[in-house]
Amino acid sequence: MNFDYTEEHLAVRDAAREFAQTELLPGVIDRDTEAKFPHEQIKKMGELGFMGMMVDPKYNGGGMDTVSYVLAMEEISKIDASASVSMSVNNSLVCWGLEKYGSEAQKEKYLKPLATGEIIGAFCLSEPEAGSDATSQKTEAVKDGDHYILNGTKNWITNGSTASVYLVIAQTDPAKGHKGISAFIVEKGWDGFIIGKKEDKLGIRGSDTHSLMFTDVRVPVENRIGEEGFGFTFAMETLNGGRIGIAAQALGIASGAYELALAYSKERKAFGKPISQHQAIQFKLADMATNIEAARLLVIKSAWLKDQGQDYAHASAMAKLYASQVAMDVSVEAVQVHGGYGYVKEYHVERLMRDAKITQIYEGTSEIQKIVISRGILR
Numbered sequence: 001m002n003f004d005y006t007e008e009h010l011a012v013r014d015a016a017r018e019f020a021q022t023e024l025l026p027g028v029i030d031r032d033t034e035a036k037f038p039h040e041q042i043k044k045m046g047e048l049g050f051m052g053m054m055v056d057p058k059y060n061g062g063g064m065d066t067v068s069y070v071l072a073m074e075e076i077s078k079i080d081a082s083a084s085v086s087m088s089v090n091n092s093l094v095c096w097g098l099e100k101y102g103s104e105a106q107k108e109k110y111l112k113p114l115a116t117g118e119i120i121g122a123f124c125l126s127e128p129e130a131g132s133d134a135t136s137q138k139t140e141a142v143k144d145g146d147h148y149i150l151n152g153t154k155n156w157i158t159n160g161s162t163a164s165v166y167l168v169i170a171q172t173d174p175a176k177g178h179k180g181i182s183a184f185i186v187e188k189g190w191d192g193f194i195i196g197k198k199e200d201k202l203g204i205r206g207s208d209t210h211s212l213m214f215t216d217v218r219v220p221v222e223n224r225i226g227e228e229g230f231g232f233t234f235a236m237e238t239l240n241g242g243r244i245g246i247a248a249q250a251l252g253i254a255s256g257a258y259e260l261a262l263a264y265s266k267e268r269k270a271f272g273k274p275i276s277q278h279q280a281i282q283f284k285l286a287d288m289a290t291n292i293e294a295a296r297l298l299v300i301k302s303a304w305l306k307d308q309g310q311d312y313a314h315a316s317a318m319a320k321l322y323a324s325q326v327a328m329d330v331s332v333e334a335v336q337v338h339g340g341y342g343y344v345k346e347y348h349v350e351r352l353m354r355d356a357k358i359t360q361i362y363e364g365t366s367e368i369q370k371i372v373i374s375r376g377i378l379r
Contacts, residue, residue, distance in 0.1 A: 012068040016075035019048060024080040029345050031082065031206040035198070037162055038083050038206055045083065046117015050076070051090045055099055059107055061115040066303035070248035077252025078259070081355040082206030084252065086120060088245035089158045094121030094167055097238040101226050110165050110185060122163035124154040124212060125235050134235055135178040141170040141219065148172070148184065148224070150217040156362070160210025161195050164188050169231050181231035185223040192217040203354035240313045242363050244306065247299045247319035250327035250359035254295065257334035257352045258288045264338055284337060288330045295323040314376030321369035324359035331356040
């Protein structure tokens with residue numbers, strides 16, 4: 001196997017790293033404290049091509065592979081996971097779902113501006129009673145001539161107030177269970193569409209997470225993605241790719257925490273020498289580096305399988321499961337290496353620790369990943 005990145009891969013990685021250092025790092029602590037969405041930074045990410053990296057150039061995308069995408073996600077996530085989750089949702093859920101399954105008219109109208117970051121999108125699956133259990137959709141869309149009448153509530157929606165386009169999963173035939181679920185494109189501003197308050201979160205505080213309410217929203221039939229009953233398959237297929245993005249985000253959080261801990265260990269002195277020369281710290285750093293490298297291999301493998309057109313559902317679940325645990329473990333250890341300094345905002349690692357936790361929850365909890373993995377093993 002060839003473990004070398006191409007020149008294009010390295011160029012993308014380096015561009016993302018430079019952007020993260022020069023544009024995202026300044027003000028990242030204030031944005032976290034104030035729960036402020038990085039509007040200007042996301043706009044620049046769009047201008048640089050980071051919001052539609054894998055979209056075909058004929059739809060204004062970058063035409064890049066999934067490996068390039070995860071390399072960029074890792075670098076952005078090292079600095080600001082709130083920015084990277086918006087990037088992830090727009091790329092691997094919204095843009096990918098529309099390009100793969102949308103009609104040509106839908107691609108022309110919605111995918112093109114999404115791929116450039118002119119607008120951003122949101123993926124609306126979770127509900128008060130249908131988080132990990134995606135089959136239990138209560139949001140309904142009832143056919144009414146050339147429209148559907150949409151009613152229901154969605155929870156925990158990333159880009160909830162900043163998106164212009166929302167991919168909404170809803171029940172169109174309750175008698176058919178998950179085979180009666182459909183997917184729709186909904187625009188902000190339509191009558192009956194209300195955006196709830198922003199959630200006050202533990203981590204990724206700059207990301208705008210909202211509940212969405214739909215009351216008799218009229219959705220044109222041409223805004224249905226695929227046929228009636230395709231919504232559950234659409235959601236599951238889209239989430240398989242979404243897990244790769246979140247695995248890359250978790251990898252970035254872990255890498256960022258490790259790099260900070262490594263640098264600090266060389267500067268901080270105790271008992272007459274840098275703490276990096278104490279075996280207790282060396283063992284921590286060795287464990288962190290090893291686990292990060294293992295996570296990176298899982299993430300890159302899942303991205304490579306997707307690029308090769310092979311089944312990647314099993315691999316992406318493994319990558320997401322393991323990388324999210326590594327993000328949690330490494331960020332906690334990074335705080336420990338910093339000692340008391342790790343507990344204050346100035347040194348960044350406490351924020352990375354808070355951001356790490358969500359990677360074990362969204363795109364399916366760790367338990368859901370284990371279900372996906374076990375099905376793959378037993379199949």
